[in-house]
Amino acid sequence: MDPNSPTRDDLISSKEILRRSGISRATLNNYIKAGILPRPVVGRPQDPSTSTKKIGFFPQSCLERIEWVQRMKREGRSMEAITGMLGLEGEAGSPRVVAPGPPAGGSEIPREGARGQPFHPGRLRLTVDEISFPSYLLNYDFELIWVNREAEQRLFKGAVKQEDLSASQSIFKYLFKWEFHTQVANWRSILKLHMAYAKLVKVSKTWIAGLFRGISEAEITVLEEIYDQVSPVGNQTIKENYASLLTQDGLSESFKVTSILFREGVLFIYVPLEFK
Known part of the structure; x- marks a missing residue:
């Protein structure tokens, strides 16, 4: 069993x-x-x-x-x-593609896309691998399913690596890792940011106790307190927030956080404010 x-x-x-x-x-x-x-x-x-x-x-x-x-x-x-x-398409619950197929009776006319590849208007795909800013993708169970190198190093401080994501893990589990806590002083603020998104789809906090294997009573208490403190984000497809990472040595790095809701999950892109 x-x-x-x-x-x-x-x-x-x-x-x-x-x-x-x-x-x-x-x-x-x-x-x-x-x-x-x-x-x-x-x-x-x-x-x-x-x-x-x-x-x-x-x-x-x-x-x-x-x-x-x-x-x-x-x-x-x-x-x-x-x-x-x-992100569903029927009883199997398998993810849909980002965009649906062509309309009934319509034809697909290949056009030249990026890098000389044919473009099919009815089969749109979004490529995220080449985003130059720290970015990651969560599904609607708030499991981390993709992260780029910039986010690994600049946001998660080595607590997350793409090659370790063969089995999806809760973003909240990664944010409790000691590698993250020892380098990010305001880790609770980062928890709050993600909880505000989780609260959009999690209408009660009963799910927290079973959020990930091995979750401790102390972690459950912290997350339940944060759940009560935050308000859910709006359900707009594209949203902007601001976040800062305060390191244990007193340095601070600020970002404009753009989130995009897809059928597959939520894509987070962190644009450093100094870039603007």
């Missing part, structure tokens, strides 16, 4: 999800079909008095996901936009 698989104590029945979230059975099925919720694990009901022989069980985190989706709908977002924010 996979040690990372949820236990029965970590699961909630479909009946309980309907009761606590207020959604209909049809909406629940639609969320599963869209990939917003995982397919249920089928098992025996916990109540021995029920006549039902089998029932579906979901991770507890599905309640938080449903609450977030309902909030996005109240703000006027379509289901297509919501699934796009989550």
